[in-house]
Amino acid sequence: MNTLKIALQKSGRLSEKSLGILSECGIKLPDFKSKLKNTATNFPLEILFLRDDDIPKYVENGIVDIGIIGENEVLEQKRKVSVIRRLGFANCRLSLAVPKEAQYTGIQFFSQKKIATSYPNIVSDFLKKKQIEAQVVEISGSVEIAPSIGLADAVADLVSSGSTLLHNGLTEVEEILQSEAVMISNNTLQPEVAEILDALLFRIQAVLNSRENKYILLNAPNSAIKSITELLPGMKSPTILPLADSGWSSIHSVVKENEFWQIIDQLKKLGAEGILVIPIEKMVF
Structure with missing residues (x-):
């Protein structure tokens, strides 16, 4: 097999x-x-x-x-x-950082400087693109300590929150790239292995889709249905179910999580009530 x-x-x-x-x-x-x-x-x-x-x-x-x-x-x-x-x-960025007491005025600061990093190829390519001549010093681990021991004038290292740089007296000044x-x-x-990979990618995409979207349920007056469905198009179109109270319906749809807070006020102004937002476990288009 x-x-x-x-x-x-x-x-x-x-x-x-x-x-x-x-x-x-x-x-x-x-x-x-x-x-x-x-x-x-x-x-x-x-x-x-x-x-x-x-x-x-x-x-x-x-x-x-x-x-x-x-x-x-x-x-x-x-x-x-x-x-x-x-x-x-695993989102992070690769950035250039200098000692906090340095007088940083722009990318030309790095001209003729020593830069310590675990990513010499990326950093060298970046400097070349910016037309900066500098010496890239490759080290592995504990990059942040390089300026304080005289090994380099600056560093290029992965940054998430930036707290490690701050703890070592460094200030992030230039972003080289975003990474994930x-x-x-x-x-x-082989074709047989590629077929298994396709099956795995299908599952992964369903998981990633669920992380980016939420299931939303709300009650709304029938007079607002057209306007609300324009805000919440869903995967194809929203589900609309009549409520026991005459003139009201329940609307079920899907909304991107990063867009929800931008439209919540509009939903309320249109008369939406009882708004529920529920995580989606898997989502297949």
């Missing part, structure tokens, strides 16, 4: 999120603690737990078929792999 092989980060937040989305896809795994390889019990999927910087290489060489990794790692390594799905978690978790694939998948 053919099996789809996937590489995941063996520990950390990205690993937890990756296993979480597989679980939401209905894929069951035996106890994986202390294991570097595992096999799903109800889906043809085998998982290898690797260091994050090894995943692109394993995918490129066909040791595994796909992997979940930060986009920043894919861009840094420049391996011959394809990004096949953006996953919407992505699924990558090698470019030589």
Whole structure:
């Protein structure tokens, strides 16, 4: 029987999120603690737990078929792999930061400076694009300490909240790129394996759709139905059910979560009452 092989980060937040989305896809795994390889019990999927910087290489060489990794790692390594799905978690940015006492006046600040980073290729490409000549110093781990020990004048590092930079006396001044978790694939998948991948991607998309949308129920006077349905088009069209009270209906629809608060006041002005917003577990178009 053919099996789809996937590489995941063996520990950390990205690993937890990756296993979480597989679980939401209905894929069951035996106890994986202390294991570097595992096999799903109800889906043809085998998982290898690797260091994050090894995943692109394993995918490129066909040791595994796909992997979940930060986009920043894919861009840094420049391996011959394809990004096949953006996953919407593990969001961060790669930014340039300088000591807080530095007099930063713009990108030219970095001219002839030393910049410490774990992402020398991305940083070098960025500086070249900006026509800045600087020395990129590659280090792994504890990048933030480089200026305080005299190793570099500035750093380029991944930032989520920015608290780590602040704790090390650094100020974020330039964003190089935005990153999130992505699924990558090698470019030589066998047709049978590609079919399994399509089935997995279908499940993942249903999960991602559910995260972006909410199910909304509300009561409204019949005179407002046309205006409300224009605000809440749903997947195709809203469901409208008459209430026991004459002249009123219940409207059921789907709304994007990031749009709900923008339209809630309009719904209320149109006479909507008893508005309920409910999470969606899976959503298939």
